Amino acid sequence: MNRPLxxxxxxxxxxxxxxxxxxxxxxxxxxxxxxIAVAALGALVTVLALVAVAGLFDGSRPSDTATFAGYLFTTVAFAPAAAWLARMEPTRWGSLILGVGCLVLPVLVLRLQQIASVTGA
Structure with a gap:
């Protein structure tokens, strides 16, 4: 995992x-x-995921590749899912959906870092 990203x-x-x-x-x-801001965040998460996938091919794999792939998929899909749900709810609750979605993303990224750090990926 790329720490600065x-x-x-x-x-x-x-x-x-x-x-x-x-x-x-x-x-x-x-x-x-x-x-648009959530879409930009989703693009940033996608770049992070692409860098993580590229890191899988350099020989250092996490101890549990399936779990890593599951978290990676969830992390990439989370921002678009939150944006889609917020678009369906054009009230203050849509803003709350986006807020909670953005609160969950750092947890997913931290968990990806934890899984990747087991083997130094």
Missing amino acids: SSATIIAALLLAAWYLVRAALDRAPNRADL
Whole structure:
């Protein structure tokens, strides 16, 4: 796992989570810019996943490749799923969905780092 890219992903997700939770508290629905920001976060997560997959081919694999692949798939799919659900709920709850989604992403990235660090991947 690329530590600087992982850190950037975690920081971006936490900043967006704070923004969306404040918007939910202020009774604001997600707007187009909010959905674009989640799409940008999803792109950052996708780049992180591609770097992680490329790291699997350099010879250092995690001890449990299946678990690593499951977390990787979930991490990539999480931001688009949150954006899709928030788009279906055009109220303050859509902002809450985005906020919670952005809070879960750092946990998934940290878990990927833990699994990868077992063998130094």
